[in-house]
Amino acid sequence: MTKRSPSTLGSAFSLRQQASPSPPVPAARSKNFILADMDGRASQDNRACASCIARLAPGEIGQVNWHLAEDQACRLCQVAACRPEAFTKPFCDFLRENPTVFHTVDYFKRKLNHSGFQELPARESWADKIQPGGKYWVTRNGSSIIAFAVGRAYKPGNGVGMIGGHIDALTARLKPVSTKPTKAGFLQLGVAPYAGGLNHTWWDRDLSIGGRVVVRDEGTGKTSTRLVKVDWPIAKIPTLAPHFGVGMFGQNNKETQAVPIIGLESAGGADADALLGPAGSFVNTQPPRLVKLISRQLGITSYGSILNWELELYDSQPAQTCGIDREFITAGRIDDKLCSWAALMGLLAADTDCDADGYVKLVALFDDEEIGSLLRQGAKGNFLPLVVERTVEALNPSAFGPGLLGQTYARSFLLSADVTHAGNPNFLDSYLDGHVPQLNVGIAIAGDSNGHMTTDAVSTAVLGRVAELCGARVQAFQIRNDSRSGGTIGPSLSSIMGVRAADAGIAQLSMHSIRATTGALDPGLGVQYFKGFLDNWEKIDGEWEY
Numbered sequence: 307m308t309k310r311s312p313s314t315l316g317s318a319f320s321l322r323q324q325a326s327p328s329p330p331v332p333a334a335r336s337k338n339f340i341l342a343d344m345d346g347r348a349s350q351d352n353r354a355c356a357s358c359i360a361r362l363a364p365g366e367i368g369q370v371n372w373h374l375a376e377d378q379a380c381r382l383c384q385v386a387a388c389r390p391e392a393f394t395k396p397f398c399d400f401l402r403e404n405p406t407v408f409h410t411v412d413y414f415k416r417k418l419n420h421s422g423f424q425e426l427p428a429r430e431s432w433a434d435k436i437q438p439g440g441k442y443w444v445t446r447n448g449s450s451i452i453a454f455a456v457g458r459a460y461k462p463g464n465g466v467g468m469i470g471g472h473i474d475a476l477t478a479r480l481k482p483v484s485t486k487p488t489k490a491g492f493l494q495l496g497v498a499p500y501a502g503g504l505n506h507t508w509w510d511r512d513l514s515i516g517g518r519v520v521v522r523d524e525g526t527g528k529t530s531t532r533l534v535k536v537d538w539p540i541a542k543i544p545t546l547a548p549h550f551g552v553g554m555f556g557q558n559n560k561e562t563q564a565v566p567i568i569g570l571e572s573a574g575g576a577d578a579d580a581l582l583g584p585a586g587s588f589v590n591t592q593p594p595r596l597v598k599l600i601s602r603q604l605g606i607t608s609y610g611s612i613l614n615w616e617l618e619l620y621d622s623q624p625a626q627t628c629g630i631d632r633e634f635i636t637a638g639r640i641d642d643k644l645c646s647w648a649a650l651m652g653l654l655a656a657d658t659d660c661d662a663d664g665y666v667k668l669v670a671l672f673d674d675e676e677i678g679s680l681l682r683q684g685a686k687g688n689f690l691p692l693v694v695e696r697t698v699e700a701l702n703p704s705a706f707g708p709g710l711l712g713q714t715y716a717r718s719f720l721l722s723a724d725v726t727h728a729g730n731p732n733f734l735d736s737y738l739d740g741h742v743p744q745l746n747v748g749i750a751i752a753g754d755s756n757g758h759m760t761t762d763a764v765s766t767a768v769l770g771r772v773a774e775l776c777g778a779r780v781q782a783f784q785i786r787n788d789s790r791s792g793g794t795i796g797p798s799l800s801s802i803m804g805v806r807a808a809d810a811g812i813a814q815l816s817m818h819s820i821r822a823t824t825g826a827l828d829p830g831l832g833v834q835y836f837k838g839f840l841d842n843w844e845k846i847d848g849e850w851e852y
Contacts, residue, residue, distance in 0.1 A: 335420040338385045339366050341655055341833075343396035345420070351395070358382035388655060388837060390746075390830025393648075394627065394635065397829035400647055401625035401637045406618060407449045407673050408518045408533055410473045410643065414451050414650055414671070418443045421654050423453055436700040441658060444693060447683040448518065448531060449474070449673035452693050453653055457663035457844070462702045463710055465717025466666040466694060467843030468805070469653075469836055470685065470795050471646040471724060472675030475639040476503040476818055477618040478513075478566075483591040486565060493569040493593060495541060497619060501676035504543075504564045507819040509554065512539035513566060514622035519600060519615040524608055534603050539622040541566035566619065569595060583610030621820050633746060633826050640822040645723040645811050646671045648832025655833060656840040665717075665844040666697065669836075675724075675795055685795035691803050694718075717847055719768060720807035721839055722760060722796025723832075726750045726783045728813035728824075738786045743813035745825030748779035749835045752794075752809040755784075760796035765808030769839075771846050776838025778831065781813070 335345065339362055344352040349371040358380055359370050374380060384392035404413045415425075423441040426432055436442060438460040443453040450473075457464070478497040486494040497504070516535030522528070543566050545554050558564060582597050583589045589597045589609045597609055606612065625637030653669045670693075674684035681687065698714050699706040729742035743750040751769055753761045773780045785791045800807035812832050815823040825831075 336362050336366055337421065337654070338382045339363075340417060340420050341385045341396070341651060342381045342392065343399055344369055344381070347399075352381065353378055354382045355380035358386075385655075388830075388834050390827040390834060393651065393830035393833050394826045396651075397644075397647055398625040398627070398635060398637065401639060401643055404643075405514070405535055405620045405639065406477075406516045406518075406533075407474050408531075408616075409516065409535065410646075411445060411448055411451050411671075412533060414453070415443065415445070417650065417654060418453050423455075432696050432700040433703060434700070436697055438701070442697075446687075446689050447673065450671060450683040450689060452668065452670040452690060453650065454666055454668035454693075454697070455653070455656070455658040456697070456701065457665050457667075458659075458661050459664040460666070460701060461664055462705055463713035463717065464664045464666070465714060465719070465844070465847060466668050467840050468668045468670060468690075468718060468720045469649040469839065470670045470672070470690065470720055470722050470799055471649050472642050472672045472679075472685070472795060473646045474500075474673045474676050475641060475643065476501045476505075476676060476820075477620060478503045478508070479517075479616065479618045480592075484596075485591060485593050488571045491571050492567045493571055493595070494565045495568045495593065495596070495619075497566060499560060500618070502818050504560050505818065505820075506554070506558075507816075507821065508564070509543050509545045511543070511820055512622045513541040513543070513619040514539050515541065515596075515617055515619055517615060517617035519604060519617075520613040521604070521606065522611050522613055524611055529613065532604055534600055534617075536599065536603065540599075541568045541619055543567075568593065583612075588612060588614050623821070627826050628823075629826075634823050635826050635829070636821060636823050638821050640814050640824055641725045641817055642675075642723075642811075644725055644814065644824055644829060645832060648812065648829050649723055649836045651833045652836025652840060655837045663844065665847075667840040667843075668694075672795060679795055679798060686798045686802075690799060694803070715803050715805050718803070718805040719765075719843055719847070720760075720796065720800050720803070720805050721769070721836075722794050722799065722807060722809045723836070724752075724794045724796075724809065724811045725814045725817065725824075726752050726811045727817060728815050730815060736786065736789065738784055741782050741784045743781045743783050745813055745815075745823075746827040746831070747781055747813075747825075748773070748831050749810045750781040750783045750813050752811060753782070753784045754791050754809075756791065757797055758791045758793045759809040760794075760800045760807040761809045765806055768806070768846055769808050769810055771849070772835065772839045772842055775842045775845070776834060778835045778838060780810070783813075 352370045354370050404410045423443050426442050426444045438456050439458040441455040445451045477500045479500050481496040484496040486496050518531045581590050587610050621638035628634045628636045649669045670690045672685045674681045679685040752759045794809050796809045812828045
């Protein structure tokens with residue numbers, strides 16, 4: 307809201323596939339196997355019953371353990387029934403393995419490919435590529451992604467059931483020149499806050515680094531981007547001890563007093579400051595030891611082939627369950643990997659093989675929401691309306707025009723999904739009575755009388771009907787009159803397209819902290835609700851009189 311396991315030191319790097327070009331589309335996997343996130347996991351974590359295993363593809367069977375203890379449930383059975391507890395571990399694994407927006411989009415692309423979705427390259431014509439019954443995805447900037455499934459019974463003018471969310475999170479990004487002068491024997495790193503990053507919760511945290519690197523192949527001259535992350539903390543922003551008599555919180559300068567330390571000057575050796583590339587090279591503006599670290603991660607031997615990068619610091623502590631009965635999830639980047647992950651999984655879990663479905667089911671996940679959504683990969687760009695328009699045009703080449711597009715939008719609905727505030731028991735006087743969402747209960751419908759949310763009476767009734775049809779519960783949230791409301795992508799997207807819309811999201815504690823808390827069942831409750839919306843919007847639209 308606007309608001310695999312760690313390696314040893316010698317092999318502590320994890321290399322994700324090159325972000326561009328996209329790999330060939332793999333054979334589709336079993337739906338429940340994908341949703342349970344079993345691919346590539348240790349078999350002892352993939353326990354399932356014989357009945358479910360018998361329905362898996364040959365390449366999946368070898369990754370599943372059929373030895374169930376008396377108190378163990380089959381994970382595949384749980385996923386098939388859309389039980390919330392089935393999604394706790396997959397969500398924690400997702401958070402741990404995909405720390406940046408670029409890793410997140412790459413993860414979603416793999417999930418979609420495995421589920422039989424096809425890429426629609428933005429630079430190519432979509433004519434003859436989109437058909438009723440087809441499933442597709444398209445990305446922008448490697449940091450936003452839209453995926454959709456066209457109903458087999460699609461007819462001209464049918465609507466789109468849309469879920470929109472954001473996948474960026476508060477962070478600290480490296481500056482264009484990130485080399486800093488050595489002070490007190492420490493190497494430091496020049497970073498800038500993204501949105502509300504570098505707030506007081508970032509002090510004394512174990513920070514790692516990741517993002518994307520722009521590389522030119524010196525043999526072919528081709529330029530591409532590659533993803534990188536380091537699997538141990540490399541940075542720390544140290545606090546000042548209270549003995550000095552200076553208060554730490556609320557008085558600190560982010561430019562001069564929140565500078566991460568990344569090493570000791572004495573550890574670099576005699577050539578630590580030697581230039582790594584020709585005069586004017588980007589790598590000469592970055593700490594040499596960091597350049598060498600990233601180069602080893604990517605197998606790069608010519609440092610000058612690194613043209614630029616978008617790297618950021620992030621909390622390296624893994625997402626995990628906590629509480630006496632493990633009823634919570636504590637993690638970084640919950641806002642808003644939580645609703646976006648649940649929405650995409652809801653699309654993958656949705657019924658896309660029904661012969662009677664005539665509408666389009668769509669999930670759009672954006673970058674840059676935390677800084678206003680104004681960049682081209684943000685929700686205020688033309689990404690979503692353009693995808694809808696190109697889809698309608700490809701499905702109706704001879705009839706496409708403003709009239710048909712207007713019909714489509716009039717029959718569509720946008721569920722703007724963003725995290726909302728769970729009631730904090732220590733500060734309940736800051737909440738509005740009757741509007742205090744709880745964890746592990748269900749989606750909270752968010753209202754705002756000043757248009758920071760797009761919810762109204764009609765759209766609230768629609769979301770309530772979704773809950774009825776899928777067996778979910780909904781809650782209500784609105785900020786007090788004497789507090790400041792955040793904003794979402796809902797108002798801008800609904801106004802651009804003219805579609806009915808509502809804001810709703812999963813509750814969390816400690817919003818905008820480097821480490822937040824949600825319920826262990828909340829990711830799965832999100833999957834259940836978002837699947838219910840996508841599967842039932844066409845039915846609900848048919849129940850209304852206009």
